Amino acid sequence: MSDDNETQGPILSMEGVGKWYGNFCALHDVNLMVELGEKVVVCGPSGSGKSTMIRCINRLEEHQAGTIRVAGHTLSANTKRIERVRRDVGMVFQQFNLFPHMTVLQNLMLGPVRNRGVSRAEAKSLAMHYLERVHIADQAAKYPPQLSGGQQQRVAIARALCMQPKLMLFDEPTSALDPEMISGVLGVMEELALAGMTMICVTHEMAFARRVADRMIFMDRGEIIESAPPAKFFSAPESERAQLFLSQILSH
Amino acid sequence: MDWLLFGAVLAFAVYTAYRVNDVLVYHWDWSRVAGFIVRRDNKTGHWFANILLLGLFSTLRLAWWGTVLACIIGLIMGACRASPNLTLRIISRVYVELIRNIPAVVFIFVFYFFVSTQLFPLIGLNSRTVNVPWTDNAIFRALFGPPGLLTNFLSGLICLAMFEGAYITEIVRAGIQSVPKGQWEAARAIGLSRFNIQRDVILPQAVRKILPPLAGQFITLIKDSSIVSLISIQELTYMGNEVANSTARVFETWIIVGVMYFAICYTFAVVFGRLESMARRSHR
Numbered sequence: 001m002s003d004d005n006e007t008q009g010p011i012l013s014m015e016g017v018g019k020w021y022g023n024f025c026a027l028h029d030v031n032l033m034v035e036l037g038e039k040v041v042v043c044g045p046s047g048s049g050k051s052t053m054i055r056c057i058n059r060l061e062e063h064q065a066g067t068i069r070v071a072g073h074t075l076s077a078n079t080k081r082i083e084r085v086r087r088d089v090g091m092v093f094q095q096f097n098l099f100p101h102m103t104v105l106q107n108l109m110l111g112p113v114r115n116r117g118v119s120r121a122e123a124k125s126l127a128m129h130y131l132e133r134v135h136i137a138d139q140a141a142k143y144p145p146q147l148s149g150g151q152q153q154r155v156a157i158a159r160a161l162c163m164q165p166k167l168m169l170f171d172e173p174t175s176a177l178d179p180e181m182i183s184g185v186l187g188v189m190e191e192l193a194l195a196g197m198t199m200i201c202v203t204h205e206m207a208f209a210r211r212v213a214d215r216m217i218f219m220d221r222g223e224i225i226e227s228a229p230p231a232k233f234f235s236a237p238e239s240e241r242a243q244l245f246l247s248q249i250l251s252h
Numbered sequence: 253m254d255w256l257l258f259g260a261v262l263a264f265a266v267y268t269a270y271r272v273n274d275v276l277v278y279h280w281d282w283s284r285v286a287g288f289i290v291r292r293d294n295k296t297g298h299w300f301a302n303i304l305l306l307g308l309f310s311t312l313r314l315a316w317w318g319t320v321l322a323c324i325i326g327l328i329m330g331a332c333r334a335s336p337n338l339t340l341r342i343i344s345r346v347y348v349e350l351i352r353n354i355p356a357v358v359f360i361f362v363f364y365f366f367v368s369t370q371l372f373p374l375i376g377l378n379s380r381t382v383n384v385p386w387t388d389n390a391i392f393r394a395l396f397g398p399p400g401l402l403t404n405f406l407s408g409l410i411c412l413a414m415f416e417g418a419y420i421t422e423i424v425r426a427g428i429q430s431v432p433k434g435q436w437e438a439a440r441a442i443g444l445s446r447f448n449i450q451r452d453v454i455l456p457q458a459v460r461k462i463l464p465p466l467a468g469q470f471i472t473l474i475k476d477s478s479i480v481s482l483i484s485i486q487e488l489t490y491m492g493n494e495v496a497n498s499t500a501r502v503f504e505t506w507i508i509v510g511v512m513y514f515a516i517c518y519t520f521a522v523v524f525g526r527l528e529s530m531a532r533r534s535h536r
Contacts, residue, residue, distance in 0.1 A: 060437050079445075086443035097438035101456045110452060111442030156438075163442055 011036045011071055011167050011198055012057060018065030019052060019222075026052045027063065028222045034200060036166070039193050041209040041230075042202045044219035045245055050202040053219070054169045057200070058089040071166055087115055090160030094172040096152040098144035104131070104155050105140040108162045116163070123162070130158040134188050150181030154188055161192075168192070170201040206249060210234060218242045278503065285504040288495045304505075307491030308512050313397055313405070314487055315474045315516070318412045322473060325417030330424025331450060344421060351418035356479050360411045364483040367407045401486065408485030416473045423465045427458035460531060467524035471517045478513075488512060 012034040019027040027049050034040055042050045055061040056068060059075055059082050068075045071088045075081075099107050108127035112118040118126070131137040134154040136147075144152055153173055160168060170189065174182045186208050193199060193212045203209065209216060209230060216233035218226040220241045226233065237243050291302040301309070332344035351359060397405050431454050439449040481490035492509035496502045 058441055060440060083443045083445060086441060089441075091438075091441040093434060093438060093441075095434050097432075097434035099435065099438070099453055099457075101460070111444070114445075114448045114452065115443035159442065 009069075009072070010034055011038075012200075013069045014053075014056075014066065015068075016066035017053075017056065017063045017068060019056065019061065019063050025222050027056070030066070030222075030224055032217070032224065032227075034167070034198065037196050037198055039199045039212050039214045040201070040217055041213040041215075042200065042217045042219060043204065043206070043209065043245070043249075044225075048219040049222040050219050051171050052222075054091075054171055054200055054202055057167075057169060058086050058091055060091075083115060087163055088166045089169060090163055090165035090167070091169045092153070092156050092160055092171065092173045094175050096144070096149070096156045096176070098152055098156055098159070100144050103141055103143055104136075104147070107144065107155060108159050111159065111163050126162055126164075127158070130161045131155075133161070133191070134158045135184075148181060149177045150184045153177060153181075153185045157185075157188055157192070167198045167200070170199065170203065172202050172204070174203065174205060204249065206234070218245065220245070280504065281501060282504050284499050285495065285501045285508060288499075288505075289508070303491045304488070304495060304508065304512075307486060307488040308516075310397055310405070310486055310491075311474070311477055311488040311513075312516065313395070314409060314412060314477045314480070314485070315470075317396075317409050318416060318473055318477060319470055321409065321413035322416040322420050325413060326420025326424050329417065329421040330428060333421060333425040334428040348418045348421050351415055352422075356415055356476060357482060359415060360479055360483060363411050363414060364407055367410050368403070371410075372403055372407070404485055408480040408483060408487070411483070412473065412477055412480055416469065416476065419469055419472070420466065423462050423469060424458065426465075427462035428454055430461050431457045463524070463528055463531065467521065467528070470524070471520055474517050474520065475513065 010033045012032065014030050014032040017027055017030040018025070030049075030053055032040075032053075042054070044050050052061055056063045056075075057070060062077075063075075070085050073081055073085050075085060098104075099110070102110070105124065105127055108130065109120065109123040112123040112126060113120060128137060128140065131140055134157055136151055136154055136158075139147060139151060139155070144155065147155065157173075173189070174185055177185065182205070186205060189199070189201070190208070190212055199212075201209075201213075213230045216226070216228055216230050217224055218233070218237070218239070218241075225239050226237060226242050228238075233242070234246065237246055285304075288302045288304045290305060291300045292298070329344040329347060332340040333348070335341055396402055435453055435457065436449065439453040444452065477487060478489035481487060481493065484490065488509055492505055496505040499505065
């Protein structure tokens with residue numbers, strides 16, 4: 001691979017990225033650089049392309065224009081390279097998407113054993129390590145449907161961490177949770193941020209964003225409208241659309 | 253109330269039987285037909301399975317191997333049906349549509365000709381090559397029947413499996429597509445290959461969902477196996493026909509054959525019911 005260059009430059013760079021569903025423009029000229037260790041929170045009204053953007057980063061969606069480089073690899077149709085990139089990029093979904101027919105432990109071991117060729121014993125100790133980090137090591141033998149939503153989401157975070165990624169993507173991780181479950185999941189994410197994990201997080205939890213984010217990204221209609229440190233973004237947003245969005249989301 | 257209804261149904265059944273007997277003026281003679289189930293060798297006094305029972309065994313063999321083969325075909329073709337690859341999708345689609353839109357009997361006549369005159373000579377299979385020492389033992393006979401009838405048995409088996417495989421393909425496809433999209437995405441996100449996603453994540457979940465319709469299809473397969481009697485495969489229906497023709501005891505013969513089919517199919521249904529509730533208990 002000629003473009004392997006993992007040590008230098010940003011962990012993620014998106015340049016002029018565009019995507020269409022038929023005539024509908026889902027992403028338009030998206031430019032985003034994320035440095036190693038940076039925590040980015042993406043917000044914006046629903047349908048603004050936030051999810052589509054982060055799903056392009058591990059190629060759950062294909063972009064049609066521009067280039068995306070992740071940890072030195074340029075994303076293309078090359079299957080092997082995509083699998084390689086996914087090793088470096090963990091993802092947490094709104095709906096958890098745990099595998100219901102496997103125990104929590106098996107959920108966590110699957111990726112390392114299959115993609116990274118780790119031995120079962122090693123994968124198991126890795127899994128237990130990350131289950132402890134998300135504070136549910138005692139649930140290892142259970143099946144996902146036996147757990148609460150908050151516990152399932154923490155398992156999902158641990159499953160992503162087991163791949164020992166360089167970049168974590170969160171796609172509205174607390175939107176499907178009951179209110180009393182949210183703080184536990186956000187707590188785990190904050191611990192992760194403190195430990196120096198690079199994160200891109202789509203969320204509506206603005207208090208969390210204020211505490212954790214190095215940078216706020218505001219998107220609307222498939223475009224990045226504003227990119228600013230949280231202090232500036234929340235006190236004095238530049239664009240009218242961001243002002244409107246913040247007034248709506250912070251008023252209640 | 254239940255008892256009243258039950259009594260009424262019973263009374264109706266008895267009355268019908270009486271009327272039928274009255275109209276038909278038919279002399280029931282079960283003993284002659286019973287002799288075709290088991291036969292007693294007069295010299296040695298041993299009991300032997302006669303052609304009806306042999307036919308039943310043949311049907312069981314057809315059902316067992318037909319199920320195995322149809323499952324393999326169905327699993328592969330079903331995965332093709334749900335595949336993003338256009339060529340694979342077209343191949344499996346053509347297979348399914350061809351078989352679903354042609355009557356079983358017609359398909360089997362055409363396909364039998366192909367198998368017995370083209371496929372078997374191509375791989376050098378005929379009644380002589382089959383008569384080698386390793387085919388002549390009890391285990392082989394139990395699994396595949398008498399070696400002399402092997403080509404006959406195999407052609408019937410392949411026809412049946414091809415036919416039922418199409419229906420299993422559709423069941424498997426529905427099962428695969430019933431697994432939520434999020435499962436694919438989560439599996440892709442941890443970098444699994446297409447093959448691993450299918451084997452580790454999708455199929456295990458699909459199998460649990462397709463077990464009930466699959467059970468129904470297996471029972472259909474057993475019943476459909478009577479169709480291959482038309483291409484002279486010596487299974488239960490074929491044997492029943494022989495007995496009915498030679499003894500002229502039409503009703504007795506076909507009633508016994510019917511009871512035999514019922515026994516196999518109902519046993520299958522009960523076993524599958526058990527398996528299903530076991531599978532449900534072991535997972536939440």
